[in-house]
Amino acid sequence: MEVTETRPNIYLPQIARITDVRDETPDTKTFVFRLREDPAHQAFTWRPGQFVELSVFGLGEAPFGFASSPTRKQNFEITIRAVGALTAALHGMGPGDEVGIRGPLGNHFPCDEVRGRNILFIGGGIGLPPLRSLIHNMLDERDKFGDITILYGARTPTDLVYKQELKQWEQRGDIRFMVTVDRSEPGWQGNVGMVPTLFPKADVKPDGTVAYICGPPVMIRFVIQDLVSMGFADDNIISTLERHMKCGVGKCNHCCIGHKYVCRDGPVFSYQQMKGLLE
């Protein structure tokens, strides 16, 4: 007589195993995950810009964006800085250890929708990982897009993530890649200055270009202002909003901005959409 639950439980995590951990910076690591149950792993896919709620059992859940592309779908990667209790515990884990995964959650970066357009990526610090998911996706379908420019900045050379990969990007002939740091360190011979100082050097032009920005909120704010004054249309500026996303499915009300839920309506928003949000 009782009604029993037949739909999938939106709060039930799947178990994933860590298969590899790579150090990125003194406080940031990239974790490679694989769902423990093989059929689930085979069926698992996502879009760049989406995120998961990751459980460290005993400590709870926190949201993290995918750092790898569904076009390289062997396993999935998440780059995580140790900031609080949960991320500190995660940094103590290694291959074979298990976590819970709910997702993929949220909307995604426009990708197929911008075929043929020029693409500009602007990443700051730990904001590069979610962009990397889309960068890999676009590089794997390179002929479908126009010019691709990647500008990346971090506080110091030590704080740059994916150091080996950045060198490969520098050497590729089919993209333009530039990196800068706020403060130099001994041995650094590259650019010094905030990310916007790269705009003239990279010859950034708004025509037919879609810009993707991810980084600390203050950087996003300044970069958007610069792009707007350069003539970028509001709906060609794409970024992500950061809030404390607890449930990830638009129920718990932790991540609301006005009546929008960053976890369901976002985390990806165009500048045009951001301007309409009431805090």
Place this chain on the structure above:
Amino acid sequence: MSRALRLEKDRWREWLAALQKGATVVAPVRLHGDDVAFERIDSPGQATLDFCNTQDSPKRFLFPQVEPMLRYRRNGGYEVNPIYDQEKRVLFGIRCCDVSAVRFMDLALGVEDLPDTYYSLRRANTALIALACDQPCGDSFCVCADTGPFLSSGGGYDIQLTDLGDHYLAEVDTERGEALVAAASALFTSASDEDLARRQELDAQAERSFPREPRLYFAASSRKVSLDNVDEDLWRRMAHWCVSCGGCTHICPTCYCFNVTDAQVNGDGLRSRRWDSCQYSGLTREASGHNPRPEQLHRLKRRIFHKMSYQYVARDGMQGCVGCGRCIRVCPGIRLGITEVGEGIRRAEWK
């Protein structure tokens, strides 16, 4: 569908006894003094229908203050098992504002494309028997919120009872309501045309007897809140009276913010959710320490926006405030019941 039946007043507890055979009955119980609250009842004698409104709404029977979600255990690898409450319940004697609040929760949490697993399961096993209000109660202003004093067909109840002196009119509005009647069909006879006419009279009479205060003139205050046309200094002066206790949100029948926590219980891990509040600074605080709603004025603004804005009406399909008036009574800062805040916004005045 709607069918009108008559239930003799001295026999409603017999009906409760019949309902108890198929479900847990949750009904208003007199605790001490004049306090009446919803409790699980063991015998029909515990229940009362002689009250204005209950201290709190029956929200916790659909959305418990602490609700276990799943257990996890490390057995080599992790095993995770959800915990489901599949108890069949009848919520008996709910006032119209609270029935409307359940209708709101159905929309907000049970939204069709992604239903909240735990809420929708409890809700699917819960029947609502409403008790129409033949007089205004305490601080309520349901008449402003269009959630009372009586509900019409489609208002969310399975059965609505109206006190007609020596008997009740029972308006049966759903198939589930029909099943509740069928549990004791011998107690019910057809209602007369006079019964229906008397119900209309009582409804109109109750609407006319609402006092001038408290009232909430939603049209003006909602417009200002929706358009962000409220001066920040006004929010600040109003929020000055807030002690961040969260009482207004916990007592509110439509508030559903929650947090999720893990704990160890008897060696197993237990993940639970518990009521949270937009009046707490921790709701939006991020791991970095950054808080997008740093001051109490931002949090008061948030509460009022979720209750009153057109944006949320469009999102949820219904206004978040059902006019029960409980936040007026519970506020220890005295002044932050939604009517006084709403009036402050409407008049752009706060002394």
